[in-house]
Amino acid sequence: MKGEILTEYDQEQIQEGGEEKISSLSDYFKGISKTPLLSPEEERKIAIKLKKERDRFIKSVVELINIFKKNPELLTLLKKEGKSEKDLDEAKENLVKAREFSNFVIKNKERILKITDNLDSTIDELKKAKEKYDEYKKKMMEANLRLVVSFAKKYTGQGVSFPDLIQEGNIGLSQAIDKFDYRIGKRFSTYASWWIRQALSRAITDQAKAIRIPVHIAHLIKKLTVISRKLEQKLKREPTPEEIAKEAKIPPEKIKKALGLSQEIVSFETPVGEEKDTPMIDFIANPTIPPPVYEVTLEMLKKDVRELLEKVVKDPREFEILKLRFGLEGPTYSLREIGKRYGVSRERIRQIEERALKRLRAPAEQKGLRGYLELLDFIRSQYKESYI
Template sequence: MEDHTEETVHTEEQNSSLSTIGSYLEGIGKTPLLTKEEERELAKRIKEGKQKLIQLMRGSSDIINKNRELLVLFQKGGKLSKNFGDLDRNPDKVREMVDFLEHELPKMEKIASDRDKRKIKQILKEAVKVKSSCEADRKKMMEANLRLVVSFAKKYIGRGVSLSDLIQEGNIGLSRAVDKFDYECEKRFSTYASWWIRQALSRTIADQSRTIRLPVHIAYLLRKLSRVSRQLEQKLKREPTPEEIAEQVDFSPEKIRQMLGISQTTVSIDKPVGEEKNSSMIEFVSNTSIPPPVYKLAVDMLKEGVRELLEKVVKDPRELEILKLRFDLEEKGDYSLRQIGKEYGVSRERIRQIQERALKRLRAPAEERGLRGYLELLNSLRAEMQESYTE
């Protein structure tokens, strides 16, 4: 009952996530794309708006620098630069300064002279208007290109980051492209933005790859073991032994010991370790390109499940042995039809016929469903391991 509840909750969470992404994709699909002329016009207005804001903020700095108390107020807020040269390279800082001026206006009115107050209010009023217009143009440029982000994000699925997170990071790259795009260049914005989006996605995948984490199915098994262990502890009034747990979950005691020795905690390999914190986890990982032992354990468990299922369905010893060799269930590697033919002293074609006959026996609905679940997990793990080796 508890297993069923947990699976139901997990399914509901997945459905909710898919529904949210589906609604998002439906929404952005309704936004019309921009023509080249529309892109250039928006980019021109954004650039001119940014330059106008920089000019206004520099004007406000002249007033602020003359008043020591205003200067202290801005320096405390960390919003004042000694020279405003970096504003050209950092549009976010310009927008932050406008927000800061607006927020701190009541304090400035108490400090500044009447003349300075009038000037600051005038500057701020114009700056808020320009910023609002600039943000509306940025929003239009962003929304018209959100589908571009999704198209790139989909290419990175299966790399350890959810689609929603990939889209979010890709949108950050798109935002940077909007700020950097030069309307006078001949490129279409989509061509220019592609580089920024890919950079954001690649950086996210790279950050993710520097984390050691457990596969989802192994984490699920650990939760199941933990639940069974708690139930036995309540029943026995003591901590259960691996043998007692093994009886409840149909695993060997040795596998239970292995599973209980695996931590579910995600650990950054850059995390400082040691009393003086002068070393990092990565120094103690001999080769980060080699998959962690948990993959080997998971593959062994899945292979064992597949072997047991085959042995129940395939009664002919030769057919059974051929399937085990073909699908690497005997820890000897994947044998080709030709290699197996040599083992049995028959042709490659004869082995293929025997294999097909054996596979037909697995096509009965019940056996097929059970075997498919095992093989999908096994193939998923193999893909993860292969990816770990190639990264």
């Protein structure tokens, strides 16, 4: 549902055919602006009703789960739908799982009643409790959607689109409603802020769909990886970087150009390789890529990068740190390892490195080396966990 702003509740309703999809940000903003904010008293009244209906809903879920666990035929029906007894146990503790179980029960009511006909009123009670809880949850959601937008604005420009940030923030808001207990004495908006920020931070960490890696780099690493694995089978050992380079028959100049020029945004889902049969994420983020492939890829431009460092980075300590980080005269070193060498913290080394790299970016781009520097840092982070 890329580009649509949907709450967890909305997504469920769409699956059931109940809600129209939101078509644009402008429509969305117009819609949420029409909902008045809640006064502290109104918020408290809804929160009290939410707690009451949530408890009622959970009680109905637990009652039905206990019945299911004692009835082999009901358990068989459950398993036919791809669920297990473990799902039942989780539904007692997790409201999302409880909702999934209630949806299953309501959807399969007739089949359940054929197995045991004394659950009619119990299932009806479950359905009513769920509907009332959803009613009050929707009111709380709609009254706080502007809060999500205000936080989402602060997280833009970090790899996730504004609509997707709003959607993720809305999911955080939904989780906050499910967890909120008015008896703690806080305003709901104060409580929800933490959940919204957590959801936004998680979205930036986990859901950025693109990275600044040149398309040609993806193809190059794919090709070198295939060659490396073939040589390993043939030689019965790990091939050397020189053997891979010789087998690849790619002039160093061509590899330099491939690594240095293209700056397209590449999706993790982009098919790469000659047959376009492998998503980039399947190998670019895979720590099992043969180390020699990295070595071949990175060795090509070390001389150019060193010359650039010597021209731009005047501080001896900054120069040494970048030299160690980029492995210009040997293996690459982690922030922690460099910190130990200089007797300072990992964070201090990171700050020095960041300051030096900022000065390095513009001239690196002018010389067509920016792609190399980005690739180098990215590969280092994927190749060895201790590099962070």
